Amino acid sequence: MKRRTFLGLTTLGPVIFSNATQAEPLPEPNKVPGEGTATPTSPSPKGNFSFDALSTRMQAKAKEAFESPKITLPEAFQSLSYQDYYAIRFDPNKALWRDGSNFQLQFYPLGWLFQTPVEIFEIVNGQAQPLSFDASQFLFQAPLDPTRFKNTEFPGVAGFKMHYPLNREDVSDEVVSFLGSSYFRAVGQGNTYGLSARGLAINTATNQQEEFPLFTAFYVEKPTSNTEQMIVYATLEGPSVTGAYRFVIQPGKHTRMDVTSRLFFRQDVERLGIAPMTSMFLFGPANQHAFDDYRTRVHDSEGLKIIRSDGTELWRSLQNAKSLANAYFAEKNPRAFGLYQRHRHFRDYQDANHHYERRPSLLVEPRGEWGQGNISLVEIPTKVESNDNIVAFWQPEIPIKAGQAAQYDYRLTWGALEEDRVRLARVKAIRTGEDISATPNPKQRKLIVDFEGGALDNLTAEAQISSRLSITHAKIIQSRVFPIPSAHIWRLMIDLEPEGDAPMEFVGALTDGNKDLSEIWLYQMRTDDAQPINDE
Structure with a gap:
């Protein structure tokens, strides 16, 4: 594949080639090793470093069988x-x-969960x-x-973290971290670490064993004294895939990463996850009953946001399901999707230790046309907040x-991301x-959805507002929409009766009869969601 082909893909979006071995080879200053030759991930000392050359190397390496790294750590580690x-x-x-x-870059040692060294190269x-x-570093x-660690030479490090004066000019804050498999995370101004991204997800929540490819080497361009962005390259390897990545990172109020990922597949992949993100949702008002906890919310993210190709906005409220839950949102060339943390006040969480109100949201914006596919959401049961149980x-x-x-x-944007609350009303909270x-009916459940903002702010209490509502696996007994002026919200109240044991699926929006006034809200609920999770 020629350089201009790769450059063309930047505007055309992803292209799947029928056979990488039949494609034209990427340009490289050195000969691509043959089938029987081991291919190092580190660049040749001859010639300048380039992303194309790194990509060529990883394309050639995809023809070789994957070998798990074998390393013996120094005894002290x-x-x-x-x-x-x-x-x-x-x-x-x-x-x-x-x-x-x-x-500034600082580095993580090996040890504990991080047993595989990564190579770090500086590009000057x-x-x-x-x-x-x-050990002296x-x-x-x-x-x-x-004294146990004195004079110990490292076979490498586990990863690195980037520091930058994000919040104050005289303080260098930790902004980005690359550590473990292909995981990385970042913050915007005023944030603390929360959800993570990954280079790639393979066979997540399938009958096959999930694969966690590794970033095996990083190449960091030495920044100039006045630059506001940093460029990082990485190589990726796993049993099913190799890859070359480029990250252009610009810290700020919202920290942005422009990502290019070039992937070369060794094996068939049942479920490929592009731009994956991992987060935690333990409970919110809808399932707080299941936890004996003084806090009102515990989550790094509370909803999946999707902006469709035509600009329509969807909001899928997250849940801590009692069994593994998969949701698929069929899309063609979506504008964006991401996991969001909307509640931004201490009073929303009452957690003086973790401060979940400061956790960043993460938005993925595809560059070019990604074609037909689906945005996948995986929700995994958990009883503790230390487990990441949300994947998208x-x-x-x-x-x-x-x-x-x-x-x-694609572009990744991290931070306390603002949403347009003038054009559309947003989901504020859900309760069950x-x-x-x-005369209560033990078979019935009540579901509450509160909306705020948008045109709702300018309506009188007499306004005729209704809901467009679709429910599967449940019967609607009654539903109504009404304002609560003292709280500046409009409430959708649904009385329903589950039909069988299948999860109930909800899709709805507020309307004035002519147009939607809110984002489209989606939710999945089981009859036992508010019950404690069993130890089984």
Whole structure:
């Protein structure tokens, strides 16, 4: 594949090739190794580093069988506990580029869950040179004995974190972190870490074993003294795929990453996840009954936002399902999708330790046309907030076969992302409960959806507002829409009776009879969602 072909894909979107071995080879200053030759991920010392050359190397490597990294960690790092691991810190006085740029890099040690080293290369004047690490660059704090680690040479590091003066000019904040498999995360101004992104998801929530490809090497361009963005390249490897990635990272109120991913498939893939993100939803008002907890909400994200190709906006409220739940939203060339945290006040959570109100939202904006596929949402039962139980990604309709190649370009935006609350009313909260009428029916449930903003703000209490409502696997007993002026909201109240044990699916919007006044709201509910999760 020629350089102009790859550049063309930036505007055309992803293209699946029928057979990567039949495509024209990418240009490279050095010969692509043959079938029987091991292909290093690190660049040749000859010639300038380029993304095309890195892509060519990973394309050739896809013809070889995957070999799991085999490494023996230094003895002092082999049995680190969680507490031990986080007692090791990179010395900030030895951060890369500390005195020459607004950007600084610090590095994660190996140990605990992170047993596989990654290579780090610094690109200076077009040349990629490997960085080496030893114990003198790290601080070993209590309860560790620093003498155990003295003079230890590292076989690599587990990842890195990027610092930048995000909130104050005189303080270099941690903004981006790459650590573990292909996971990474970022924050905008005023945020703390929350949800994560991944380079790729393979066979998530299928009958096959889920695969977690690894970022095996990173190439970081040395920034100039006044640059406001940083460029990072990465190689990806797993049993089913190899890949080359480019991240252009610009910290700010909303931290943006422009991502190019070039993928080369070793094996067929049943379920491919592009631009995957992982988050946590334990409970909110709809299922708070299932937890004996003084807090009112516990989640890193509360909803999946989808902007369709025609601009229509969907909001799928998240849940902590009692069994594994998969939802599929068929789309063609979506404008955007992401996991959002809407509630931004301490009073919404009452958690003085984790401050969930400061967790970032994450929006994916495809570049070019991604074609037909679906936005997949996976919700996994959990009883504790330490488990990430929400996964969302784009799944292309075209089957992925061994020998194919693809490119996807997209922007990731992290932060307390604002939404247009003038054009459309938004879902503020959902609640569920038993029938509390004078003569309650034990089979019936009540579902409450509160909306705020948009045209609703200018309506009088006498306005004739109704709902467009569709429900499957349940019978609507009655529904009505009414204002609560003191709370500045309009409430949709639904009395329903479940039909069987299948999950109930809800789709609705508020309307004045001529047009929708709100985003389209979606939800899935089971009769036992408000009950504690069993230990089984």
